[in-house]
Amino acid sequence: xxxAAAAAERxxxxxxPGRRRRAWLLIATVALLxxxxxxxxxxxxxxxxxxxxxxxxxxxxxSFNLLFGQTGLLSFGHAVYFGLGGYAAIGLMRAIxxxxxxxxxxxxLAGAAGGLLAGVLFGAVTTKRAGTIFALIxxxxxxxxxxxxxxxxxxxxxxxxxxxxxxxxxxxFGFPLGSQLQVYYAVLLWTVAAALAMYAFTRTPVGRMCxxxxxxxxxxxxxxxxxxxxxxxxxxxxxxFAGLAGGLxxxxxxxxSADAVSAARSGAVLIMAYIGGAAYFVGPILGAIxxxxxxxxLSDYTSAWLLYLGVFFMAMILYAPSGLAGLIMMHRRIAxxxxxxxxxxxxxxxxxxxxxxxxxxxxxxxxxxxMSTQPELGxxxxxxxxxxxxxxxxxxxxxxxxxxxxxxxxxxxxxxVASAWERAAARG
Amino acid sequence: MLELVTxxxxxxxxxxxxxxxLSSGLTLIFSMMGVLNFAHAxxxxxxAYLSFQLGRWVGFWPALxxxxxxxxxxxxxxxxxxxxxxxxxxxxxxxxxxxxxAYLIEELVTMVxxxxxxxxxxxxxxxxxxxxxxGSTFPAYKGLMMLISLAMFAFLYLAxxxxxxxxxxxxxxxxxxxxxxxxxxVPGVFVLVxxxxxxxxxxxxxxxxxMLLTQPTLAHAIGPIVFVVVVVGGLGSLxxxxxxxxxxxxxxxxxxxxxxxLLDLFRTLGIMISRGSPLYELFAIxxxxxxxxVPYLLLVLMLIVRPRGLLGTRxx
Amino acid sequence: MAxxxxxxxxxxxxxxxxxxxxxxxxxxxxxxERHAIIGPNGAGKSTLFNLISGRYAPTRGSIRLDGEEIxxxxxxxxxxxGLARSFQVTNIFPRLSVFENLRCSVLWSLGYRYNxxxxxxxxxxxxxxxxxxxxxIGLAARGDVPAGVLTYAEQRALEIGITIAxxxxxxxxDEPTAGMSRGEADHAVALIRRVSEGRTLVIVEHDMSVxxxxxxxxxxxxxxxIIATDVPAGIRDNPAVQAAYLGTxxxx
Numbered sequence: 002x003x004x005a006a007a008a009a010e011r012x013x014x015x016x017x018p019g020r021r022r023r024a025w026l027l028i029a030t031v032a033l034l035x036x037x038x039x040x041x042x043x044x045x046x047x048x049x050x051x052x053x054x055x056x057x058x059x060x061x062x063x064s065f066n067l068l069f070g071q072t073g074l075l076s077f078g079h080a081v082y083f084g085l086g087g088y089a090a091i092g093l094m095r096a097i098x099x100x101x102x103x104x105x106x107x108x109x110l111a112g113a114a115g116g117l118l119a120g121v122l123f124g125a126v127t128t129k130r131a132g133t134i135f136a137l138i139x140x141x142x143x144x145x146x147x148x149x150x151x152x153x154x155x156x157x158x159x160x161x162x163x164x165x166x167x168x169x170x171x172x173x174f175g176f177p178l179g180s181q182l183q184v185y186y187a188v189l190l191w192t193v194a195a196a197l198a199m200y201a202f203t204r205t206p207v208g209r210m211c212x213x214x215x216x217x218x219x220x221x222x223x224x225x226x227x228x229x230x231x232x233x234x235x236x237x238x239x240x241x242f243a244g245l246a247g248g249l250x251x252x253x254x255x256x257x258s259a260d261a262v263s264a265a266r267s268g269a270v271l272i273m274a275y276i277g278g279a280a281y282f283v284g285p286i287l288g289a290i291x292x293x294x295x296x297x298x299l300s301d302y303t304s305a306w307l308l309y310l311g312v313f314f315m316a317m318i319l320y321a322p323s324g325l326a327g328l329i330m331m332h333r334r335i336a337x338x339x340x341x342x343x344x345x346x347x348x349x350x351x352x353x354x355x356x357x358x359x360x361x362x363x364x365x366x367x368x369x370x371x372m373s374t375q376p377e378l379g380x381x382x383x384x385x386x387x388x389x390x391x392x393x394x395x396x397x398x399x400x401x402x403x404x405x406x407x408x409x410x411x412x413x414x415x416x417x418v419a420s421a422w423e424r425a426a427a428r429g
Numbered sequence: 430m431l432e433l434v435t436x437x438x439x440x441x442x443x444x445x446x447x448x449x450x451l452s453s454g455l456t457l458i459f460s461m462m463g464v465l466n467f468a469h470a471x472x473x474x475x476x477a478y479l480s481f482q483l484g485r486w487v488g489f490w491p492a493l494x495x496x497x498x499x500x501x502x503x504x505x506x507x508x509x510x511x512x513x514x515x516x517x518x519x520x521x522x523x524x525x526x527x528x529x530x531a532y533l534i535e536e537l538v539t540m541v542x543x544x545x546x547x548x549x550x551x552x553x554x555x556x557x558x559x560x561x562x563x564g565s566t567f568p569a570y571k572g573l574m575m576l577i578s579l580a581m582f583a584f585l586y587l588a589x590x591x592x593x594x595x596x597x598x599x600x601x602x603x604x605x606x607x608x609x610x611x612x613x614x615v616p617g618v619f620v621l622v623x624x625x626x627x628x629x630x631x632x633x634x635x636x637x638x639x640m641l642l643t644q645p646t647l648a649h650a651i652g653p654i655v656f657v658v659v660v661v662g663g664l665g666s667l668x669x670x671x672x673x674x675x676x677x678x679x680x681x682x683x684x685x686x687x688x689x690x691l692l693d694l695f696r697t698l699g700i701m702i703s704r705g706s707p708l709y710e711l712f713a714i715x716x717x718x719x720x721x722x723v724p725y726l727l728l729v730l731m732l733i734v735r736p737r738g739l740l741g742t743r744x745x
Numbered sequence: 746m747a748x749x750x751x752x753x754x755x756x757x758x759x760x761x762x763x764x765x766x767x768x769x770x771x772x773x774x775x776x777x778e779r780h781a782i783i784g785p786n787g788a789g790k791s792t793l794f795n796l797i798s799g800r801y802a803p804t805r806g807s808i809r810l811d812g813e814e815i816x817x818x819x820x821x822x823x824x825x826x827g828l829a830r831s832f833q834v835t836n837i838f839p840r841l842s843v844f845e846n847l848r849c850s851v852l853w854s855l856g857y858r859y860n861x862x863x864x865x866x867x868x869x870x871x872x873x874x875x876x877x878x879x880x881x882i883g884l885a886a887r888g889d890v891p892a893g894v895l896t897y898a899e900q901r902a903l904e905i906g907i908t909i910a911x912x913x914x915x916x917x918x919d920e921p922t923a924g925m926s927r928g929e930a931d932h933a934v935a936l937i938r939r940v941s942e943g944r945t946l947v948i949v950e951h952d953m954s955v956x957x958x959x960x961x962x963x964x965x966x967x968x969x970x971i972i973a974t975d976v977p978a979g980i981r982d983n984p985a986v987q988a989a990y991l992g993t994x995x996x997x
Contacts (some may be wrong), residue, residue, distance in 0.1 A: 134664070136521075138728070140653055142729070201864070205861045206857040206858075206865050206871075216841060217836060220837065222821045222824070223821070224853060224911060225821050226853055238861075318529055369541065
C-alpha cells in the first residue's frame with residue numbers, strides 16, 4: 002500500500018470511534034425526543050404544540066443555515082421558500098381532502114417540491130451576486146412575493162389564506178394526523194429526516210465546496226469550481242428544506258396565509274440561526290428551540306418581548322458572534338473539571354449584577370410599554386409579584402438605580418470572569 | 430388625460446425626491462464606509478417622531494434643525510459604541526448589526542410613542558398652496574421638501590467629490606490602515622460619516638413624517654424601497670440614486686393612476702382570455718393594485734439585465 | 746510547434762483605465778520547463794499571472810495553453826484545463842482544516858464536480874491525494890488544524906499545496922518564498938523542485954538564489970515589457986538587465 006493510502010487507512014480508523022459515539026448520541030437524542038411529549042409538563046396540547054413548533058422552526062433554521070453558515074449567503078427573504086412550500090402543501094392537503102388517495106404524511110414532500118421549484122426559479126437570478134447585493138436582492142424578492150400573495154387572492158387566499166383539513170383523508174397507512182401528539186410524531190419524523198439529509202449534504206463534495214466558497218470564493222474558482230453554480234445548488238437545497246418546513250407548518254396549523262412569506266418570518270429565522278450559532282451545524286436547532294420557547298412563553302407575559310429579543314440579538318452580535326452553540330463549545334476546551342468549576346463560579350458571581358441590571362431594565366421597559374401601548378388600562382400594573390403605579394416617580398427611580406448599580410457591579414465582575422478563564426486556559 | 434399625466438408626473442417627482450432624500454444618506458454611508466445601513470430608514474423614522482414631538486414643544490422650524498442634529502448624534506453614538514466593534518468582522522456582520530438595530534429601534538419607538546400612528550400633521554406654517562395645477566393645489570411643504578432634497582444632492586456631491594475630507598474618507602474605505610499610518614483618525618472619520626448620514630436621514634424624516642404615516646412600521650414600509658433605489662441606481666453612485674429615485678417615484682405614481690390590467694390590454698387587441706385559464710387571475714390584476722411591487726420588479730429586471738445598476742461604478 | 750509549448754503569450758497588453766500595466770508581452774514556455782519571471786517592483790509580474798490564470802482579461806493579445814486560446818476565459822475554466830496558480834498574498838480557506846483545504850483542491854480534477862449524493866469522507870482517491878500533498882508540503886502533523894491558525898510559513902506551504910494538489914500540468918507560483926527565512930526558503934525550493942518534476946513551472950520571485958537555483962530560463966519584466974529572456978547565465982551577463990537592477994544580481 003502506498004504511504005498516502007496507509008495514512009488514509011489510519012485516518013479512517015481513527016475516525017471510527019468518533020462516528021460510533023456520534024451515532025449513539027443521535028439514537029439517544031431521538032429516543033429522548035420520542036419520549037418528550039409524555040413528560041409531565043409537556044403532556045398538554047399546549048406543550049406538544051410547542052414541541053411541534055420547535056421541530057418546524059428547527060428545519061426552517063437549518064435550511065437557512067445551508068445558505069448562511071455553510072455558504073456565506075445572508076438572505077433576508079428566506080420565508081419565501083417556506084411560504085411557497087407551505088402553499089404547495091396546503092394545496093395537496095386540499096386535494097387529499099377531496100379524495101386524492103395519498104396519506105397526509107407525505108404532504109411535506111409537496112412543500113419540499115414547492116420550495117425547490119421556487120429556489121431554482123429565484124436562485125437562477127439571485128445567486129448571480131453574493132454578499133451585500135445578494136442580501137438586498139433577497140429582501141426585494143421577499144417583498145415582491147409578499148405583495149404578490151395579496152394581489153392573487155385566488156391562488157393565495159388573500160388575507161385569510163388557504164385552509165385545509167389534516168384529518169380528512171381516504172388513506173393513512175395507520176398514521177392519522179388527528180391529535181396534536183400524532184402531529185408531533187409526524188413532524189418529528191420529518192424533522193429528523195430533514196436534519197440528517199441536510200447534514201449529509203454538508204458532507205458531500207458540493208457541500209464541502211459550499212464551505213470553501215464561503216471561506217474564499219475567489220480561490221474556489223482557482224481550484225476549478227464555478228462559484229455561482231455552487232451557490233445556486235446551495236440555494237436550491239435551502240429552498241427545498243425551507244419548503245419542507247412550510248409543509249410541516251401547513252399540516253400543523255391547517256392554514257397557510259401571507260404571514261408565511263412575510264419579512265417578519267424571514268427575520269425570525271435569521272435571528273434563530275444566528276443566535277443558535279451559524280458556525281455549527283446544530284447551532285440553528287438550538288436557536289430554533291430557544292427562540293420558539295421565548296416567543297411562546299414571553300409573549301404571554303409581556304408586550305415588550307420583541308424588544309427583549311432585539312436586545313438579546315444585538316448582545317449576541319456584539320459579544321457572542323458564534324452564538325449559543327459557540328458559547329457552549331468554547332467550554333469544551335477546558336479539560337480540567339476544577340478549572341471548569343472556577344469558570345462557572347465566576348459566571349455565578351457575575352450573574353448577580355447582570356440580574357440586577359436586567360431587573361432594572363425590565364421594570365422600566367414594562368412600565369414604558371404599558372403607558373404607551375395600553376394607556377386605556379391605566380398606570381397601575383402588576384409585574385411578577387409586585388403591583389405598582391407607573392405614574393409615580395419611585396418605580397422609575399428604583400429601575401434607574403438597579404440598572405446603573407447593576408452595570409457598575411457587572412463591570413467590576415467582568416475581570417473576575419476573565420481571570421478565571423486565564424487560569425482555565427493555563428491549566429488546559 | 431393631460432391633467433392626469435401632469436398631476437401624476439408632479440406627484441411622482443415629489444415622491445421620487447422623497448426617496449432620494451432617504452437614499453442619499455444611505456449612499457453616503459455605503460460609498461464611504463462600505464456599510465449597508467439597514468437601520469437607515471429607522472433613523473428616518475426617529476426623525477419623523479422627533480419632529481412630531483419637538484414640533485409640539487418648540488414649533489416646526491426649530492424642530493427642523495434640532496431633529497436632524499439629534500439623529501446625527503444618535504448616528505455618531507451607534508458607530509462609536511456599536512458598529513465600530515463589528516467592522517473588523519466584515520460586511521455581513523455589519524449588515525446583521527444594523528438589521529438588529531432596525532429591529533430594536535422599531536420596538537423602542539413603540540415603547541415611547543405606542544403602536545398607533547401619531548398625529549403628525551403638516552404644520553400650518555408650511556401648509557399653504559404654492560400654486561394650482563388643474564384644480565388641485567400644490568402645497569408649500571412639498572416645495573420645501575423638493576428644495577431640501579436638491580440641496581442634499583448638491584451638498585453630498587460637493588462633499589464627496591470636491592473636498593479634501595471627501596477624498597480622505599474615500600481612502601479610508603479601502604485603505605484604513607494606511608490612512609491611520611498617515612495620521613488620519615480613521616475611527617473618527619467613520620463616526621463623522623455615520624453621523625452625517627444619519628442626520629440626513631433625520632432631516633428626511635422631519636419632512637417625510639407628515640407625508641407618510643408616522644408609526645412604528647414606517648421604517649419597514651419605506652426601507653426596502655430605499656434599498657431598491659440604491660441597488661437600481663448603482664451602489665455608491667449619488668447620481669444613480671437620484672436617477673433611480675425619480676424613476677421609481679414616477680413609475681409607481683403613474684402605476685397607481687392606471688386602472689387597467691393586462692386583460693384589458695388583451696381585450697383591446699382582440700384577444701380573449703377565458704376565466705378558467707390558469708393565468709387569468711394574473712392578467713386580471715390592475716396596474717393600480719400592482720403598484721406596490723413596481724420597485725421590486727424593477728430590482729429583479731435590473732439584476733438580470735445590468736447587475737451593476739444604472740450608474741454603478743463599483744462592485745460589492 | 747504548438748504541442749511543445751505549454752504556455753504561449755503573444756503581444757499581451759493590459760490597460761486599467763488609462764494606465765498601461767502590461768505593454769505587449771510575448772513569451773513561450775516549453776513543456777516541462779522551469780521558467781522564472783523577475784523584475785523590479787511594480788513591473789507587472791502579478792498582473793501577468795492574473796492575466797494568464799483568468800483573474801483579469803487582457804485588453805489585447807493572445808494567451809494559449811497547450812495551443813488552446815484561454816485569454817479572457819474564466820478562472821475556473823482555465824484551471825480545469827490544467828493550469829493552477831498560487832497567490833502572493835496567502836489565499837487559503839481559513840475555516841477549513843488543512844486537510845480539507847487540500848481535499849477541496851482535488852475534487853474537481855478527480856471528476857466529482859457538483860456531486861451531492863456521496864460522502865466526501867468516503868472518497869478514497871480524494872483523501873489519498875490530499876494526504877499525499879499534505880506529506881509533500883510537510884504539514885502531515887497539522888492536517889486537522891483550521892488553516893487560519895497556521896503560522897505564516899505553514900500557510901505559504903499550504904498555498905503551494907492547494908496549487909499543486911489538483912495535478913495541474915502548468916503551475917504558476919507567485920513569490921512562493923515571500924517573507925520566508927533562509928531555511929524555510931531552501932525547504933520551499935526543494936519542495937517546488939520535487940513537485941514540478943514532469944510539469945511546467947512558471948515562477949515569479951524576488952529571491953535571486955531561488956531563481957538561479959531553480960530556473961531553466963529567466964524572463965525579465967520591466968514596466969510591463971520583457972526586456973530579456975535567456976538561460977540564467979545569459980541573464981546575469983545581460984547589460985540591459987544589469988541596468989534595470991542597477992547591478993544587484995548576486996554572483997551566484
